[in-house]
Amino acid sequence: MKDADLKKAVRQHLEMEDFFTGGFTIRGQKAMREQVETDEFADDVAKELEKLAAEVRQCRKCGLGSLRTNAVPGEGNPKARIVIVGEGPGADEDAQGRPFVGRAGQLLDKIIAAMGLKRGDVYICNVLKCRPPGNRDPAAEEIISCLPYLQRQLELINPQIIVAMGAYAARSLLNTNKPIGQLRGQFHEYYAGLGRPPIKVMATYHTAYLLRNYSPENRQRVWEDMKKVLAELDLPIPEHGKK
Ligand code: SF4
Numbered sequence: 001m002k003d004a005d006l007k008k009a010v011r012q013h014l015e016m017e018d019f020f021t022g023g024f025t026i027r028g029q030k031a032m033r034e035q036v037e038t039d040e041f042a043d044d045v046a047k048e049l050e051k052l053a054a055e056v057r058q059c060r061k062c063g064l065g066s067l068r069t070n071a072v073p074g075e076g077n078p079k080a081r082i083v084i085v086g087e088g089p090g091a092d093e094d095a096q097g098r099p100f101v102g103r104a105g106q107l108l109d110k111i112i113a114a115m116g117l118k119r120g121d122v123y124i125c126n127v128l129k130c131r132p133p134g135n136r137d138p139a140a141e142e143i144i145s146c147l148p149y150l151q152r153q154l155e156l157i158n159p160q161i162i163v164a165m166g167a168y169a170a171r172s173l174l175n176t177n178k179p180i181g182q183l184r185g186q187f188h189e190y191y192a193g194l195g196r197p198p199i200k201v202m203a204t205y206h207t208a209y210l211l212r213n214y215s216p217e218n219r220q221r222v223w224e225d226m227k228k229v230l231a232e233l234d235l236p237i238p239e240h241g242k243k
Pocket residue numbers: 056059060061062063064065066071128129130142145146
């Protein structure tokens with residue numbers, strides 16, 4: 001039996017039970033129904049994200065479309081409470097079509113693990129879905145062309161927190177020109193749609209910047225930012241990071 005058929009059968013069974021017990025659904029059944037609904041919702045989001053990714057892979061809205069090897073739409077948990085947004089793909093990402101897989105990605109994996117999470121718990125993407133040649137800074141018109149894809153991803157996933165890594169991610173999401181040093185370390189707000197509550201944005205240094213400018217102070221700054229994210233989500237702060 002296919003996954004969708006199985007969920008449908010479980011839901012029908014629960015509805016029937018509910019009917020025959022006059023609506024006095026026992027707690028376990030209610031939780032089970034909620035779980036089925038949550039899973040169905042995640043399946044729908046995953047499908048919409050895949051449709052969007054297919055659109056990105058065909059996109060030629062800016063000049064980067066004809067220069068890429070692979071577009072890098074993003075990947076991760078469609079139910080993620082945290083979405084991590086970087087600047088754009090580098091050489092490794094362009095070669096593999098996946099976000100944050102080079103050295104900066106390996107450092108991000110370590111940060112995620114230090115937070116007590118797995119890569120599969122979060123969603124990871126970039127402002128730009130195609131690599132600027134030679135890893136140059138994104139041009140304003142490229143960001144303007146590409147931003148609707150990120151906006152749609154955030155609208156679909158609707159996370160509790162967005163971690164904006166680096167100046168381009170933070171400035172694009174917060175519509176500001178302030179330097180990352182001023183933006184990091186505090187929560188900002190991002191509006192994913194009319195009538196929706198704002199999503200909190202934690203700006204921090206990009207892992208590529210950390211690799212280029214490694215110092216215990218910069219490393220500690222990023223960790224302090226991530227501890228605020230964990231605290232905001234009521235998640236435990238791992239012992240090694242409490243000091
Ligand atoms: S960078 Fe964005 S807007 Fe430009 S071609 Fe790639 S997907 Fe399209």
